[in-house]
Amino acid sequence: MKFYDMNLRGQDFNNDLALVLEANRFGWDYLNLNYSPDNFDKAIQYKDDLMDELSSVDFNQTYRNKKTNFEHADISMGINILNANSNEIRKIINRYRNKANYISCLGGDLKINRSVCENHRIDVLSRPYYKRRDSGMNHVLAKEAVKNNVAIELCFRDILNNHLRYRANVISSFKEILMFHRKFKFPLILTTDSKSVYHVRSTRDIVSFFRSIGFTDKEIYNGFYYYPKQIVDFNSERDNMIINGVKVIESDDFTDTYDNLESDLEEFEPFDDESVDEIDEVDDSDDLDGLDVVEDYDDNESDFEEGES
DSSP, X not given: OOOEEEEXXXXXXXXXXXXXXXXXXXXXXXXXXXXXXXHHHHHHHTHHHHHHHHHXXXXXXXXXXXXXXOXXXXXXXXXXXXXXXXXXXHHHHHHHTTTOSOEEEEOOSHHHHHHHHTOTTOOEEEOTTTTOSSOSOOHHHHHHHHHHTOEEEEETHHHHHOOHHHHHHHHHHHHHHHHHHHHHOOOEEEEOOBOSTTTOOOHHHHHHHHHHTTOOXXXXXXXXXXXXXXXXXXXXXXXXXXXXXXXXXXXXXXXXXXXXXXXXHTTOOOOSHHHHHHHHHHHTOTTOTTOOTTTTTTTTGGGSOOOOO
């Protein structure tokens, strides 16, 4: 399985390089650095230098190198819109949609949450629970997110930085959003939201946490790989889009872009004897060949064991 982290906090070249190197060391395959609209143009100028520095490092001792052909993560740069009203969000989208591969907007305020979920030109509503006592989601927003293909983002750093009742409130929000996701099937992505090297955690630690709060292996797979890859692939085709849902394609473009689920799940490292039994049951299943994770979600629920700690 590959791991995509779509939310690393970009700041400047030195901090970004240290952050990317640390994330590589812990086994992340795809890293997206998010910047404010004011800093995005400056960051694009040193993206090539960042890639050159990354490619010159020897990663033979990386976290996952012994089991995979992992060498270097792919890097992209996006925009994270903070503290903006609906009109400001619309102006930023008009200015940067064709320049940025990824656009997310910080939620929290219900008006902002709804405005983002209703805008198909925004990729992600980040942290709808931000500074709230509830999750910031309801059935209306969930339906709008499905309609406009807007992903909802849960950030691990909100667990890492909070304590006591604040952490409990965030976990409760995660579970409520997960409940809406299971019912309405909007895209749900999981990120670290790392701001410094001290926030970076290994892929194994992150998977273990989300299992402990009730996420199944399938939901973790979708959150860290399938849905982020959908966003990346969709945005890479925006130049060929005539209208939403219609694009220009070549005759040799009819390829299966969905990776084999069985081989990806084999790379989950077991954490205890119970987890080993769960992974073995998934690997031995004959029903996984050609499985469509998103569309056949309900029909194949029995093919997966829920990862509970």
